[in-house]
Amino acid sequence: MKSIYLLTTLLFLLNLDSFSQSAQTDINRINALNESAYKARLTNPDLSYKNSNEALILSKKNNYVKGIAESYRIRGISKYYQNQSDSAIQNYLTSINYFKQLKDQAGEAKVLNNIGTLYRDVDYDKALEFYNKSLEIAEKLEITDLTTGLNLNIGVIYQKKKEFKKALISFNKSYVQFQKQKNSTGLALSLQNMSVVYKYLNQLDTAEAFAKEAIVIAKENDLKYVVAGTNLTLSYVYISKGKYDEAARSINEGVSYAKEIKDKRLEYDFLYNSYTLENYRKNYQKALGYLQQIYRQDSLVYKNIVSDRISLQQEQFNQLQKQRENELTIQKQKTNQVIFWSAVVVSGLLFVVILLLVGNVNKKAKTNKELTRLNHEISLQKENLDRINHNLEDIIDERTKDLRIKNHKLSQYSSHLSHQIRGPVSTIKGLVNLQKEDLIEKEEFVQQLDKCIVDIDNKILNINEMLHNPQLLGFKDEEDEA
Template structure:
């Protein structure tokens, strides 16, 4: 028995060790590293982001590491988002969200909500804000400072698009404070850039230029190509406002080169409009007209693209919800089947218990009946014995009664005899006593006569006793 328990303990320790090795295997660290590298490359080379995410996905799928697969989906979605392929991005995000929900990974869910909010940031402001709020709630619950800061930053961008500049600025300043505490250079750069844009819209040109130049410097230090391109776009507008045309042209050309480097078509379109503003202010109307035609041509295509993109996002989300509903129905069916299985098992067990109880009850009843029969037989025997004893008692009582009747007769006779036989010597004794009192008799004679009386009484008493104890003697 002792060896058996030792075997059980050893087996569980072995299983625990195997699971510990599985959770801490080097492959999981490699998956996390690939996903991290992919995420960090999003602002410099989105295609590299997709490449890293795909490698992480392949490795995670090999070991069925669901959290790793979910994060790789998210990273691939981010890469496609920065390439403007929002339909692919939403598909990847929704796959990621499904897996994170399955593994109950709230951290991953919060990040995906933030990513989906970024997709809707340009096409549906309210839906974008809804996702950012969900991400912010989870980030606060889990105390994830960098995600909280990111949610403030993205919420500010939506309010900027809605032209609610003061609310946007408040969100940007909150994100900037948090990113500074975290010493996050990318977050600091983006917060500076967006604050610069807001101040430009509020016509505070000097403040806008100061913030944008600082953002541009930090973006170049960290090789944030996308941020350099978008910062230069606003800086170009600042220089146009200040009539610094050569500086504006130089900044525009640099920013356009970075936009093409990161393959951001939307930024390229925005640079066409900024180029129109620059040439128009420089009174180069023919060149300005060329850019204006490009703007209208691209705007028309962009509008159709945005409508198509919005429809695509809604379709993808609808498909995801349908799949989620189907999955929920399957889960509910499985739960129902499981409940039915357990209910059937419980009913079967209860039935077996009832049958066992009935069998036990029948056996117990049979045993009780046998015991009762034995008791009944014993009682009958005791009754017969009792009847026999009663009969004997009646005979004894009859004999005793007869004996008592005889003795009663003797006693009655004795009483009569006593009154006649014993009274005579007693009367004699009384006479003698009177004579003696009057001194009419001699003492010797008195004693002699008294002795005779006493002897006579004694003889009579002995005779009576003998008669009483001799049932055959019917007289005295």
């Protein structure tokens, strides 16, 4: 009997050791996948999502909670670079929930930083709120690399708020720290953002130098997102300096990188720079074509929709999270009951079984009462979700209707321009035919021709003025809409 017991124990320990080795191998694989996914965020967001999703599946299989939290975080980052804000916020909130369960403040600080970046383009104050929360934790835990990245991100917000002195202080601080850490990605991003600030300060030579240096580092490290974004700044600098051929090359290179990383927002920004370039070159027909595409995309409406949808999505997620927690409580209670009864049967202790059965009657009554309360809460939460979804649909319908009206007005304006130019051109053609038939005196012909040319010149000046004044097209500016 003792021999059988010893043999059983030995086999159990061998199996346990084999299981532990397998689990450790999976954990190493999970960490490697998440690390490669994070590195790919600026070069290949699709690959970043693929690797982090594979890490998430493996983490759930092994019940590796830290791996689950980190996988959700990096999935959110990849969705941000794919311009899918709704999916990004869902992943971030799920991630921070797991880090809170683990009481992992370092992980929580990273997610707060990521959420701040998500708000960076739509709500500067909200972004600063999340960045400062993250910075407080990072400085307390002395997480150097996160602190450095937060200085860079905070500088971006100050730059967007036109507080350029504060922005340069943050960027210079992050640049020095990235140099110490030998972080090429951080250096490229710092240089890129400093070039943007000096562009706004109209220090074009300095802006050009920083942008070129950023592009060199970015290309060496295959940072396609940085190359695209920096070319946007560089093209504007070249336009301002009158270097139109260099500007065109920067725009073409930037657009190719933006398309490669599938960044529609960057493509839109390059579209505006293309319009500015052709307008400076006095290629008004091309400029008008770019302007039509710009109004078709309507970036202001896009930003408003993203801001509204992020807020609604966050509220919706919180409601769903409560619902999941309630459902999880119910499931845990059912699971505990199954485990409890199984243990009673295995033990074979009749007296213990009787005592537990008596206690279970009282527990069942409490459980049923709790189930009734939880089901009622779930019903209320579902009603709230329906109302939120309805509000979201109304917002999208309103923005879509506004965009149709703007496109209709732009079409009417194009028809008006065509009619205005066609009149004097038709008159010139008539004068030429009269001259060919010798039906008009040469002096009168020259006089009438001069009038037509003056008329055309005035209309071209009028077109140029209207291209630079959207209100003349019938569109309201951003302050009027507010």
